[in-house]
Amino acid sequence: xxxxxxxxxxxxxxxxxxxxxxxxxxxxxxxxxxxxxxxxxxxxxxxxxxxxxxxxxxxxxxxxxxxxxxxxxxxxxxx
Numbered sequence: 001x002x003x004x005x006x007x008x009x010x011x012x013x014x015x016x017x018x019x020x021x022x023x024x025x026x027x028x029x030x031x032x033x034x035x036x037x038x039x040x041x042x043x044x045x046x047x048x049x050x051x052x053x054x055x056x057x058x059x060x061x062x063x064x065x066x067x068x069x070x071x072x073x074x075x076x077x078x079x
Contacts, residue, residue, distance in 0.1 A: 024058050 020027075020035060027035075036055070040048045 021055075021058055024055055 024032065032055075036048075036051065039051055043051075
């Protein structure tokens with residue numbers, strides 16, 4: 001009997017992914033780069049830009065600049 005019989009592969013992947021996001025800013029940049037590339041390979045090239053923005057919002061060195069840029073840029077309604 002499998003130890004993980006009660007968990008689906010999706011649940012396990014989600015748990016691991018959530019953990020990686022929580023510590024993303026503390027990982028070495030080489031590991032961040034490798035994880036990012038693997039995620040894009042597994043999910044497709046279209047995922048790359050959205051994933052990059054998401055991770056920048058979670059990274060302590062870049063999240064403040066992403067928020068500041070969002071406040072300075074007008075929205076699509078001309079505001």
